[in-house]
Amino acid sequence: MNRFVPGLPWTMQASRCVLLFENAPIHTAAVGDFIRACGVFPLRLPLYIPEFQPIEEVFSEYSFALKSAHHNYPGSAELFLHAIAIFSLDASSIASHFTHCLMEAVRNVPELGGPGGVFADAITALPLERE
Amino acid sequence: MLQPRDRLGIDQRVHRVGRMVAGPCHPQPHAENILVDSHFLRAVDAVVRSDPEQFIGEIKDVFEFLSTLPGYRASYKASNATLDGLLRAISFSYKQLYRMCRERDQARREEFARVLLTIPTRCVVSVDETHKDGGDLRRRKGRWLRGECYECLSRSSKGVLRTSTMMAVCSQTGVLHAVTTPTPPAQTSAD
Numbered sequence: 140m141n142r143f144v145p146g147l148p149w150t151m152q153a154s155r156c157v158l159l160f161e162n163a164p165i166h167t168a169a170v171g172d173f174i175r176a177c178g179v180f181p182l183r184l185p186l187y188i189p190e191f192q193p194i195e196e197v198f199s200e201y202s203f204a205l206k207s208a209h210h211n212y213p214g215s216a217e218l219f220l221h222a223i224a225i226f227s228l229d230a231s232s233i234a235s236h237f238t239h240c241l242m243e244a245v246r247n248v249p250e251l252g253g254p255g256g257v258f259a260d261a262i263t264a265l266p267l268e269r270e
Numbered sequence: 271m272l273q274p275r276d277r278l279g280i281d282q283r284v285h286r287v288g289r290m291v292a293g294p295c296h297p298q299p300h301a302e303n304i305l306v307d308s309h310f311l312r313a314v315d316a317v318v319r320s321d322p323e324q325f326i327g328e329i330k331d332v333f334e335f336l337s338t339l340p341g342y343r344a345s346y347k348a349s350n351a352t353l354d355g356l357l358r359a360i361s362f363s364y365k366q367l368y369r370m371c372r373e374r375d376q377a378r379r380e381e382f383a384r385v386l387l388t389i390p391t392r393c394v395v396s397v398d399e400t401h402k403d404g405g406d407l408r409r410r411k412g413r414w415l416r417g418e419c420y421e422c423l424s425r426s427s428k429g430v431l432r433t434s435t436m437m438a439v440c441s442q443t444g445v446l447h448a449v450t451t452p453t454p455p456a457q458t459s460a461d
Contacts, residue, residue: 142394154392155440161398180383182394185378187325187371191386197439205402217431221402221450225437230444233408237391237441244383245377251387 142178159193164184190243196236200228313346314353315360318367323374326350326357326364395446397438401453 141153156182162164166183174181182226189195202223212220253259317332318324324332331355337346348356354364431452438447 149390149393152390152393154442155395155446157393157395157409158390159394159396164298172305180393182389185375185382185457188379189374190383191382192398193394193441194398194437194439195457197396197437197445198398201400201435202402217433218450218452221433225435225445225450228439228445230442233439233444234391234441236439237396241387241391243443244386247383248387249380252443252449 140177143180148163156180157182159184159191161192190210191240193233193236193240196239197228197233200232200236201225202230309343310346310348311356311359314356318357318360319360322362322367323370325367325371326353329353359443391441395438399434399436401432401434403432425426 140158141156143152158174159182160170161184171181171183184192191268201216201224204227208215208220208223208227212223245258248256250256251258301365313333313336314329327350330348330350333346333348333353336342357364357367368446432454433450434453435448435450437445437449439445
């Protein structure tokens with residue numbers, strides 16, 4: 140992780156300076172303070188909104204890879220299979236998960252993904268009114 | 271062994287009542303015992319109707335809190351699966367609740383989406399923990415040739431090690447950090 144410089148525009152911030160984590164009960168305010176004290180910007184997901192967390196999709200891919208490893212290498216040590224599954228996660232597919240989360244974010248901003256928005260044609264807006 | 275006459279009786283009852291009900295040859299499943307607890311059924315109905323925009327976990331928290339109050343029933347504590355069954359019994363589906371909760375959280379979702387869009391993707395490192403207990407390794411359904419014994423290729427989850435994996439990923443280099451540790455049974459991520 141790199142150091143986040145407060146006051147600097149985002150375009151000039153270093154790569155990997157924001158830690159995105161979910162709002163689990165174990166992630167208390169002290170955890171956020173500790174991350175901040177380490178010079179990293181803590182970005183906590185709101186409650187019950189996991190669709191902006193790219194690692195959830197990565198975990199889905201990891202589960203699939205682990206399942207395949209179990210069937211392809213029966214009898215192998217469990218941790219070895221985990222290592223195979225982790226090494227099968229390539230950077231390009233993880234980048235696509237980040238892009239997907241960004242698209243989800245665009246979809247949720249009315250002036251971007253809503254009717255008449257910049258990306259309205261590309262993204263179908265969420266139904267906001269009740270049936 | 272279920273006799274054809276018993277089968278006919280069950281089919282007639284299902285046709286009459288609209289669902290499987292207990293009878294002499296078809297005892298009531300344990301999971302459905304809660305559905306005949308009219309007191310609890312009314313309590314769930316009242317909680318859901320008073321505030322429908324709640325996830326099952328939140329409804330569960332309400333009942334856990336109620337069970338701690340003096341004079342309330344300890345059996346108010348129920349699992350998510352039980353509450354799901356109760357919701358069906360009072361004509362609410364989890365899908366309906368999920369949609370209402372999604373609408374409830376829309377303002378927060380939009381607010382966070384605006385924050386996320388201001389941050390360049392290269393700056394973000396996503397981190398989380400996942401548990402594996404072999405449950406997803408089993409192939410629950412399969413097909414085989416007619417007349418031949420189904421040869422299940424999936425492994426039993428009993429012998430699979432329970433593990434907890436902590437992972438951090440970024441969009442540029444992929445997996446930054448991953449640690450897998452064996453965990454004892456019945457431990458959650460909080461443990």
